[in-house]
Amino acid sequence: MSRPQRKTIRSRTGRNRTALLLMMLLIVPIGGLLEPASKVSAATAADVRTIRQFQTNQQVIALTFDAGSDRGYAASILDTLANKGVKASFGMTGIWASQNADLVQRMVREGHHLMNHSWDHPSFTGASTGQAPLTAAQRADQLKRTEDLIRSQAGVELKPYFRPPYGDYDNSVLADIAANGYTLNVLWTVDTLGWKGLTVAEITQRVLDGAAPGAIMLMHVGAQSQDGPALAGIIDQLRARGYRFATVRDLVTGAVPAETRYFPETGHWLSHGFLGYWERFGGLPIFGYPLTEEFQENGVTVQYFERARFEWHPGVWPERYDVLLGLLGNVATAGRSGEAPFRPTSANPNCDFYAPTGHNLCGGFRGYWNTFGGLPIFGYPISEEFAERNPDDGKVYTVQYFERARFEWHPGARPERYDVMLGRLGANQLPPGR
Secondary structure, eight states: OOHHHHHHHHTSOHHHHHHHHHHHHHHHHHHHHOOOHHHHTOOOGGGOEEESBOOOSSOEEEEEEEEOSOOTTHHHHHHHHHHHTOOOEEEEOHHHHHHOHHHHHHHHHTTOEEEEOOSSOOOSSSTTTSSOOOOHHHHHHHHHHHHHHHHHHHSOOOTTEEOOGGGOOOHHHHHHHHHTTOOEEEOOSEEOOGGGTOOHHHHHHHHHHHOOTTBEEEEEOSTTOSHHHHHHHHHHHHHHTTOEEOOHHHHHHTOOOOOOEEETTTTEEEOHHHHHHHHHTTHHHHHOSBOSOOEEETTEEEEEBSSOEEEEOTTSOGGGTTEEEOOHHHHHTTTOTTSGGGSOOOOOTTSEEETTTTEEEOHHHHHHHHHTTHHHHHOSBOSOOEEEEOTTTOOEEEEEEBSSOEEEEOTTTOGGGTTEEEOOHHHHTOOTTO
16 A cells, blocks of 8 residues: 555544454455465476386387587487487587587487487586586576577477486476476486496497386497497397387377388388287297288288288277287198097196187196287187197197197297297298289
């Protein structure tokens, strides 16, 4: 209230003064509960999500590279990623970007993802450098200078992704980065330690040992680290284990791309839903290499593998990429129903009996069936165990046929997989001309 208004109030009657006091008593406690608008909207550490590994069932890994020192292997890293068809995330300092604008632009042009890694890589807390913590204003300056430069160079925004220098952060850092629009604090699952001078072999082994669905791998572009020279082998070996790759942004937004993968062993490609199914439900040991491209067979999109035929049936089974496996075991044994192993039999009390086909599943074959796919992958047993000569190597093995597979017992060959190997039914039934 202004001074004239207060003067007028004093001149009123006691009744008016009493009414005014009552109003003030009612208003003041309520006002005391209200926070100033700026305080209510202030960012806090709770506004930031710290990510060390993504929670996912997909065999996907994020490769990340911090660019904070010299140009180093950055160009060759981009060459390798392009040759392998892999997208990565780069933690970008403003200093590095100011000295390597051409590579920043190339990263964006080739579909890679950039994160704010500060301007000149100070520890925001001082924990790793023994320096005083940066103030809120200094932290804001580190972020803004970098984001402004990258925006001017490549036309992209770095928010909301922050990669803390040295991995140093605390609640004050989280609150300050949130106040500047950075709500994702991106750490890592595995540090390759290439910056410590590890060899290519040591770096590769660290990555393989730490590989897991949703893992984030930390590498560096600088010449001090052998991460660049190790990259091609890391990608190949992770793919051999069924992994594919996505950027941090893809994993955050749920936009993990359907990757296309080339198999030089057979000269064929695997992509989209068929690739997702292959990676998730068995990979090389169960299905083998692709032997054809996708093509139409009897009105269905199919692709043949050494041990299987994938069939795409839109809408039938979305959680399994709408992929069903061809009944290659049935086809391979057509006309053999009169042979003793294929005739329905009675239940063996020491085995699992499957009434739909009238056959037993026992011992290591039962263990393998239950562990590596069960009914959706192999189908019901359509024979008992018996001895049969393998058409590929001419040797006699104990085998059992299933609707979609042939199990072979190879004693001592793969103890961790019950010494069971799968017959090459896909290769044996490949259509002429394919």
